[in-house]
Amino acid sequence: MSKLTGKVAIITGGGSGIGRAIAELFAAEGAHVHILDLNAAVGQTVVDYIVSLGGQAAAHACNVSNQAEVAAIVATIGKVDILVNNAGVAHVGNLEKCSEVDFERIFQVNVKGAYNALHAVIPVMKQHGGGAILNLASIAAVVGIADRFAYSMSKGAIYAMSMSVARDYIADNIRSNSISPARVHTPFVDGFISKNYPGQEAEMFEKLSQSQPIGRMAKPEEIARLALFLCSDDAGFITGNDYPIDGGFIKLNN
Numbered sequence: 001m002s003k004l005t006g007k008v009a010i011i012t013g014g015g016s017g018i019g020r021a022i023a024e025l026f027a028a029e030g031a032h033v034h035i036l037d038l039n040a041a042v043g044q045t046v047v048d049y050i051v052s053l054g055g056q057a058a059a060h061a062c063n064v065s066n067q068a069e070v071a072a073i074v075a076t077i078g079k080v081d082i083l084v085n086n087a088g089v090a091h092v093g094n095l096e097k098c099s100e101v102d103f104e105r106i107f108q109v110n111v112k113g114a115y116n117a118l119h120a121v122i123p124v125m126k127q128h129g130g131g132a133i134l135n136l137a138s139i140a141a142v143v144g145i146a147d148r149f150a151y152s153m154s155k156g157a158i159y160a161m162s163m164s165v166a167r168d169y170i171a172d173n174i175r176s177n178s179i180s181p182a183r184v185h186t187p188f189v190d191g192f193i194s195k196n197y198p199g200q201e202a203e204m205f206e207k208l209s210q211s212q213p214i215g216r217m218a219k220p221e222e223i224a225r226l227a228l229f230l231c232s233d234d235a236g237f238i239t240g241n242d243y244p245i246d247g248g249f250i251k252l253n254n
């Protein structure tokens, strides 16, 4: 029996990397997947792949920073059982290298984007008897990582947002948790390496791989399997928690 048969799942940023792996796995487990991605083309590519395998999926061009846009799309979907707040953007630099524009950009997508999706989806979940929420935080929420000022700030907010929602909606049968990955090999990581360390890409890739005591980055599929567990009924007793998935980054880096 598939774990998500009959469930409707919204995955923000589902066109690439971790979100893509989650969308594909959830669809393979029977969910009807809705991808909300700024990049409509990549969202549609994932949907085409899911449909080619017999799954159910739809892509929606959406900037999660725009509350009206998110609300309008969620209104067309109807029942929502699962929300994965995954869309996110990176910034490398300490506080002095973080301009107001950088700060706003990170905040608008990583924090306000998740709030917008929750704001639209929570009333729908309440109306339909509950649901499961999973937010993509990061080890950066709880560990002081060099040169990640704005990004860490945004992921700390995600961590707290998950807990707040878990507490306020527990009586509505809504579970809310977060995942905190260390480095995962996705276009997100390749993008910030090539942007911030031109000419040193291979060296930086190796350095970032070795910063996990396990000696490599995670694969997006590994994150997706934890996401599946937390969003399925198997995790029915789990709410208000964060799950590091980090190759030993938090506890074994000594």
Ligand SMILES: NC(=O)c1ccc[n+]([C@@H]2O[C@H](COP(=O)([O-])OP(=O)(O)OC[C@H]3O[C@@H](n4cnc5c(N)ncnc54)[C@H](O)[C@@H]3O)[C@@H](O)[C@H]2O)c1
Residues within 6 Å of the ligand: 012, 013, 014, 015, 016, 017, 018, 019, 036, 037, 038, 039, 042, 062, 063, 064, 065, 085, 086, 087, 088, 089, 109, 113, 136, 137, 138, 139, 180, 181, 182, 183, 184, 185, 186, 187, 188, 189
């Ligand atoms: N890759 C890592 O090492 C890592 C580690 C910890 C946490 N995370 C978090 O996981 C999430 C996914 O990361 P990834 O590595 O798969 O990233 P990615 O860059 O591969 O994919 C992100 C997706 O989000 C979409 N997106 C960006 N801005 C958007 C917006 N305003 N509205 C809608 N969609 C938007 C992009 O188009 C893209 O499809 C992010 O929240 C990231 O912070 C990643």
